[in-house]
Amino acid sequence: MGNKQTVEKTVVENSTSNKGKQVKFQEINNSSSFFTKSLLSLNSQRSTYSVSRPWSRVSRKRWKESTLTLPYDSSKTAWPVSQLESYFLPVFPIDSRPHEQKYKVIEEIARGAFGKVFKVLSEESGGNIYALKVLSKSKIIKENAIQQVKEEVQIQSACGHHTFIVSSPCHWQSRKKLYIVTEFISGGELHNFLEEYALPKVLIKLYIAQIALAIDFLHNAGVIYRDLKPENILLDARGDIKLVDFGLSKWLTYGGKTSTLCGTPRYMAPEIFHLQPYGHSCDWWSLGVIACRMITSKYPTSFPVKENESPGNLPEDVELTPSEKDLLLRLLDVDPSRRLHSLRTLQTIAFYKGYNFEDVKNKKLKPNDLLQEFSPQKKQIEENFETF
Structure with missing residues (x-):
């Protein structure tokens, strides 16, 4: 491509004689005799790429996905895309502007x-x-x-x-x-929020429902999250949760299994620790750890090493209502097949008896309004939502 040369080629095939191909070239610029002799060589085989067609001059900014996936288009010559850029195509389009x-x-x-x-x-x-x-x-x-x-x-x-x-x-x-x-979410992490405040029960119930709605949506979309923790849950100016950081997420069909060892140990399901194939229910275990943290202000104790042991991993010396204990034991069941692992089941348990999940989905329940009625720390918490 360094030498600027224009070559016009005419090919006429004689199908009735054994004289082969007759080739006529008109050289516009003959500055390179070596290049001309190469083109006039009658013994060489005809290239599958027609030299009569001008080279495609496609800039990196206009690079199309078809050039990467279709065999015919990939044969076209284009301005070079570096290997470092090609690794991330076509998911990340190229834009060299700062x-x-x-x-x-x-x-x-x-x-x-x-x-x-x-x-x-x-x-x-x-x-x-x-x-x-x-x-x-x-x-x-x-x-x-x-x-x-x-x-x-x-x-x-x-x-x-x-x-x-x-x-x-x-x-x-x-x-x-x-x-x-x-x-941009302005309210900061749920983790820091829980470190500073003891939340009223009505807000805990709302947050668990919001997180469950997000998880259920991801699972139905064929995604396993795998890193559910308060650090990856942000609060907006209203106080509603927003799930962020999908760095460990993976496409996984509902009911499918994977085996990669990943996640945050404190929130990691026992089947992952045991290096067993696991599915979407591991996210519900993580929700159980978060729910335990919000309800008791403590984390669950270490889960049983053996699979046939009873859960028994709730914090000691903590008073729980029957419905709260039922919720945590269902979410923190070491057997993923018995564990609560669907929004539909969550809606039927005693902890959410008479609760309207449609109001949660439509954001009719505003955390700041709930704090005004139930929390003596309303002013401090609202300021945290707005300026954290």
Whole structure:
């Protein structure tokens, strides 16, 4: 491609004689005699790529998915895409513009294993505030996490429209970085909230229901979350929960099994520790740990090592109502086949007797309103929602 030459080729095949092919070339620019002799060689086989067609000059910005997947299109010559970029195509489209041209960085709000998260302002969308995750490709490749990152954005893009799941409007890549934009949630982590306040029972019931609705939606969509914990649950200005960070999530058909050892140990289901195949019920165990933390202000004790042992892992010296104890024992059953693992079952137990899940789904119950009636710490907690 370094030498600019234009060659016109005419091919005429003689099917009635054994003289072979007659070839006529008109050379416009004969600056390279070696190149011309190569084209005039009659002994060489005809290339499957027609030299009469000009080379496709497709910029990286206009790279199409068909070029990567269709054998015919992949044979076209294009401006080179580096190997570092091709690893993340076609999930992450290429955009070499600096992210500062799209978003104004306000402040850094978090750091992770692969990069940083910034609070940013988008002037193109009318001044909306977003969270921008900037990830290092080299670190992702080093940790063999390419597929993991791809599935993260695919799952969040597909499921982010749910009421209690953070949405992700766009994502792209430059030569060395990946960029994932999500909605910005101002209330902070549920973890920090639980460390500071003892929540009223009515708010605990609402939060468990909101988390259960999010989990049930993911499972029905063919997704296993695998890292449910208060650190991955944010609170918006109203106090409603938003599920974030799909880094360990995986596409898994309902009823399917997987065996990867992953998650946060304190919230990890026993079947994962036992290195057994596990399914979506592991997320309901994690919900049980969170529910235990909210109801008792303590975590469950270590679960039994042997499978045939009774659960018996609730905190000692804690008074529980029969309905609370029933809820926790159902969620923290070491046998995943007996464990409560569906929204439909959750709605039928005593803890949620007479409870309207449709009001929860439609956000008719506002946490701040519940705090006004039941919590003496209303003012402090509301301030936490707004400014955390």
